Amino acid sequence: MTAPPVLDARGIDKAFLGVPVLSSVDLRxxxxxxxxxxxxxxxGKSTLMxxxxxxxxxxxxxxxxxxxxxxxxxxxxxxxxxxxxxxxxFNLLPELTVAENVHLGREPxxxxxxxRRAMAAATADLLADLGVDDLAPAAKVGSLSVAHQQITEIxxxxxxxxxxxxxxxxxxxxxxxxxxxxxxxxxxxxxxGVAVLYVSHRLxxxxxxxxxxxxxxxxxxxxxxxxxxxxxxxxxxxxxGRRIEAAFPERxxxxxxxxxxxxxxxxxNARIDGVDLExxxxxxVGLAGLQGSxxxxxxxxxxxxxxxxxxxxxxxxxxxRITSPRKAIKAGLALVTEDRKAEGxxxxxxxxxxxxxxxxxxxxxxxxRRLDRIPQILSGLxxxxxxxxxxxxxxxxxxxxxxxxxxWLAAEPGVIVLDEPTRGIDVGAKHxxxxxxxxxxxxxxxxxxxxxxxxxxxxxxxxxxxxxxxxIAGELPGGATEQEVMAYATGRRSTEDPA
Amino acid sequence: xTAIATAWHRLTARLAALxxxxxxxxxxxxxxxxxxxxxxxxxxxxxxxxxxxxxxVDMLTxxxxxxxxxxxxxxxxxxxxxxxxxxxxAALSSLVAATTMDxxxxxxxxxxxxxxxxxxxxxxxxxxxxAFLRVNPFIATLGTGLIIKGYLDTEYKGPAGDVPELFQxxxxxxxxxxxxxxxxxxxxxxxxxxxxxxxxxGHHMYAVGGDAEVARxxxxxxxxxxxxxxxxxxxxxxxxxxxxxxxxxxxxAEAYTNLYELDAIAAVxxxxxxxxxxxxxxxxxxxxxxxxxxxxxxxxxxxxDPFAKDVLRGAVIIAAVALYARRQLDRTAARPRFAAxxxxxx
Numbered sequence: 001m002t003a004p005p006v007l008d009a010r011g012i013d014k015a016f017l018g019v020p021v022l023s024s025v026d027l028r029x030x031x032x033x034x035x036x037x038x039x040x041x042x043x044g045k046s047t048l049m050x051x052x053x054x055x056x057x058x059x060x061x062x063x064x065x066x067x068x069x070x071x072x073x074x075x076x077x078x079x080x081x082x083x084x085x086x087x088x089x090f091n092l093l094p095e096l097t098v099a100e101n102v103h104l105g106r107e108p109x110x111x112x113x114x115x116r117r118a119m120a121a122a123t124a125d126l127l128a129d130l131g132v133d134d135l136a137p138a139a140k141v142g143s144l145s146v147a148h149q150q151i152t153e154i155x156x157x158x159x160x161x162x163x164x165x166x167x168x169x170x171x172x173x174x175x176x177x178x179x180x181x182x183x184x185x186x187x188x189x190x191x192x193g194v195a196v197l198y199v200s201h202r203l204x205x206x207x208x209x210x211x212x213x214x215x216x217x218x219x220x221x222x223x224x225x226x227x228x229x230x231x232x233x234x235x236x237x238x239x240x241g242r243r244i245e246a247a248f249p250e251r252x253x254x255x256x257x258x259x260x261x262x263x264x265x266x267x268x269n270a271r272i273d274g275v276d277l278e279x280x281x282x283x284x285v286g287l288a289g290l291q292g293s294x295x296x297x298x299x300x301x302x303x304x305x306x307x308x309x310x311x312x313x314x315x316x317x318x319x320x321r322i323t324s325p326r327k328a329i330k331a332g333l334a335l336v337t338e339d340r341k342a343e344g345x346x347x348x349x350x351x352x353x354x355x356x357x358x359x360x361x362x363x364x365x366x367x368x369r370r371l372d373r374i375p376q377i378l379s380g381l382x383x384x385x386x387x388x389x390x391x392x393x394x395x396x397x398x399x400x401x402x403x404x405x406x407x408w409l410a411a412e413p414g415v416i417v418l419d420e421p422t423r424g425i426d427v428g429a430k431h432x433x434x435x436x437x438x439x440x441x442x443x444x445x446x447x448x449x450x451x452x453x454x455x456x457x458x459x460x461x462x463x464x465x466x467x468x469x470x471x472i473a474g475e476l477p478g479g480a481t482e483q484e485v486m487a488y489a490t491g492r493r494s495t496e497d498p499a
Numbered sequence: 500x501t502a503i504a505t506a507w508h509r510l511t512a513r514l515a516a517l518x519x520x521x522x523x524x525x526x527x528x529x530x531x532x533x534x535x536x537x538x539x540x541x542x543x544x545x546x547x548x549x550x551x552x553x554x555x556v557d558m559l560t561x562x563x564x565x566x567x568x569x570x571x572x573x574x575x576x577x578x579x580x581x582x583x584x585x586x587x588x589a590a591l592s593s594l595v596a597a598t599t600m601d602x603x604x605x606x607x608x609x610x611x612x613x614x615x616x617x618x619x620x621x622x623x624x625x626x627x628x629x630a631f632l633r634v635n636p637f638i639a640t641l642g643t644g645l646i647i648k649g650y651l652d653t654e655y656k657g658p659a660g661d662v663p664e665l666f667q668x669x670x671x672x673x674x675x676x677x678x679x680x681x682x683x684x685x686x687x688x689x690x691x692x693x694x695x696x697x698x699x700x701g702h703h704m705y706a707v708g709g710d711a712e713v714a715r716x717x718x719x720x721x722x723x724x725x726x727x728x729x730x731x732x733x734x735x736x737x738x739x740x741x742x743x744x745x746x747x748x749x750x751x752a753e754a755y756t757n758l759y760e761l762d763a764i765a766a767v768x769x770x771x772x773x774x775x776x777x778x779x780x781x782x783x784x785x786x787x788x789x790x791x792x793x794x795x796x797x798x799x800x801x802x803x804d805p806f807a808k809d810v811l812r813g814a815v816i817i818a819a820v821a822l823y824a825r826r827q828l829d830r831t832a833a834r835p836r837f838a839a840x841x842x843x844x845x
Contacts, residue, residue, distance in 0.1 A: 075716050076716075076718050079718070091712075091713045091716050091717070092713065093705070093706055093709040093710055093713055093714075093777070094709070095705065095709050095777045095778045096705060096706065096709065100702075104706055104713075104714070104717040104718075104719065105703070105706075105714070105717035105718035105719045106717075106718065107699055107702060109699065112698075113697040113698065114696070114697050114698065114699060114702055156717075
């Protein structure tokens with residue numbers, strides 16, 4: 001027997017209001033190991049992680065850290081015991097600098113005064129140790145990219161002396177190039193002997209990075225395997241308990257590409273320029289590009305959040321001046337935003353109130369017929385809830401997203417823009433959502449789809465428009481290869497080049 | 500024409516690059532220049548000059564009272580709290596000071612101690628109500644303010660106590676054209692700047708106001724920080740009360756009718772501290788106080804009628820904050836989502 005494992009949790013039980021969420025789960029992580037925790041939404045991953053972080057307390061079971069039994073009732077205890085957690089919503093203060101955030105609550109002092117020089121130096125050392133050379137300790141966190149904010153979180157965890165860093169969907173908000181940086185960081189942590197618990201839906205990352213995988217389903221441990229001993233297909237099967245058919249559903253029979261429903265000509269504003277875009281009825285057009293390439297900006301411009309200042313937008317052939325979301329809705333547009341919690345839902349209101357929201361807010365849309373259709377729309381999307389008066393914050397991510405989609409479908413739009421519709425949704429729910437997007441197109445909607453996971457755009461879109469630095473770099477047919485898309489997205493190729 | 504346009508662009512770009520505090524001092528300079536010009540033009544026949552000694556004294560005298568209150572208010576607002584009771588605390592403090600001194604110079608130290616104790620306790624109560632009972636600070640301090648008001652109204656029908664000559668000098672003595680009270684205010688401001696920058700408690704006020712949950716998860720005892728801010732704020736109000744007593748020569752319950760707390764909040768916000776907490780500082784607040792004082796003196800010298808004066812003040816405050824809000828919007832627009840693109844352009 002060599003060194004004791006960093007974490008040895010046995011027989012963890014946890015129930016909320018009598019509903020068991022975890023039953024008798026074991027998790028063992030060795031020093032310097034990168035350990036994946038996978039499972040569908042609702043499998044209990046987050047709960048397990050929150051128990052390790054001291055946010056929740058387990059009802060039964062034992063947790064040992066480095067051979068010492070611990071029991072946390074507060075996040076600070078977990079931190080002091082060497083468990084740091086990087087949640088999806090970062091625990092950072094945007095108004096403070098990187099160094100100040102890293103040392104928050106533990107500022108070094110000299111003669112009773114905060115020693116800013118020592119703070120900056122210690123942060124620079126930490127970052128250098130992580131192999132990060134393009135992040136200044138004096139930079140304000142609010143001005144940093146998501147990736148750099150994540151690095152700041154990790155540096156903070158290390159400065160707290162963490163032996164185990166739990167990462168919750170660390171790549172959910174990262175572009176592909178930034179994911180590579182995270183890979184390097186995780187490798188660096190492994191070399192330093194820091195263990196990582198890696199929670200992700202992205203199978204590729206799990207197979208790239210992780211040594212072992214623990215699979216949860218319905219709050220129970222399915223298996224814990226060495227990554228080398230399992231194939232991605234078998235892993236998915238273990239997660240969902242059944243085989244998932246082809247990843248992307250085929251275009252539905254009877255889907256006809258009809259008239260142009262959305263046409264942007266020469267659109268531009270401070271962030272994007274020269275946008276020419278057409279989406280026809282029954283068509284799914286994908287917008288691909290790196291983080292910051294202008295994908296979301298186009299969606300926001302089309303929907304009037306940050307309107308185009310140049311060019312024209314025509315909906316169903318009529319030129320419209322869309323300068324606010326209200327005007328966009330009037331023109332028959334809908335936008336499912338990438339941040340459903342902040343922009344898509346009133347979390348403390350009921351499913352019904354959320355689903356009615358667009359109709360309630362726009363008198364011209366409100367009619368008995370449309371209101372009466374809402375339950376039908378919700379059941380058509382396979383919403384799983386305890387009823388229409390359940391508050392949406394208690395729904396899983398996938399089901400929340402269905403409510404957002406439902407509230408827009410209730411308005412019977414002609415064009416629907418989906419910005420990262422599958423963010424934070426598990427494999428099974430993703431597949432259902434893909435099928436539903438196909439169904440929307442079959443009903444004659446024009447769909448504009450934005451996704452940072454290339455494979456989604458490639459698998460679903462009939463046409464792919466690739467952006468690079470706020471401009472359209474090129475267009476590809478659906479089913480193009482990732483290499484083709486990346487050639488345009490990274491600016492290595494553009495339409496001006498001879499093919 | 501284009502040359503002017505480029506020059507204008509360059510100027511606005513340079514302004515945008517300046518820090519908020521620098522901008523506010525620039526605004527103060529602007530107000531001084533405009534005010535000086537307005538006074539000169541308006542009173543050309545009388546040879547009026549905004550920068551005549553009498554007017555400078557008037558300006559600086561105005562800064563001290565609002566200054567004390569606004570320095571304390573900055574601390575609570577940084578913590579995303581608020582204190583609407585400072586006007587009442589100041590009035591009560593003036594009474595505590597005057598009645599304790601009771602005309603005897605040897606009682607001055609005791610009186611100052613008593614004022615700081617009473618005001619500190621009021622602040623501790625405010626802080627505890629906000630931190631532990633989780634009452635919205637607006638309501639909590641409105642409540643404590645009303646309680647103090649009720650006490651003042653029933654106990655003190657008129658002025659009370661007697662401030663000895665020696666202490667009255669705090670209200671009237673000047674070094675050159677600078678009143679001692681203004682110097683004390685500036686010294687307190689300096690101390691507050693140092694406190695916010697160099698002590699953990701001060702530094703943590705930014706964290707608590709920025710995001711209390713993040714602060715708590717980082718090991719900061721947010722309750723203590725919040726209470727500390729409230730105690731310091733109320734003690735600043737106590738100092739303001741000492742100044743009131745020195746000026747009036749007696750304790751005055753009536754002082755609360757001047758709604759000093761609103762002036763203080765206006766000065767803090769003019770000074771660039773975010774009402775939502777987490778950003779700003781005392782240096783800006785001092786400029787905010789000065790801007791209000793300059794405006795008041797200008798209005799006075801020009802003999803603008805009191806109602807028009809309030810209208811103008813209100814307009815200036817709204818215009819200033821609307822300007823900040825624009826800056827704020829620009830900044831948030833450039834935040835995380837677009838950060839990758841932004842990073843390249845820098």
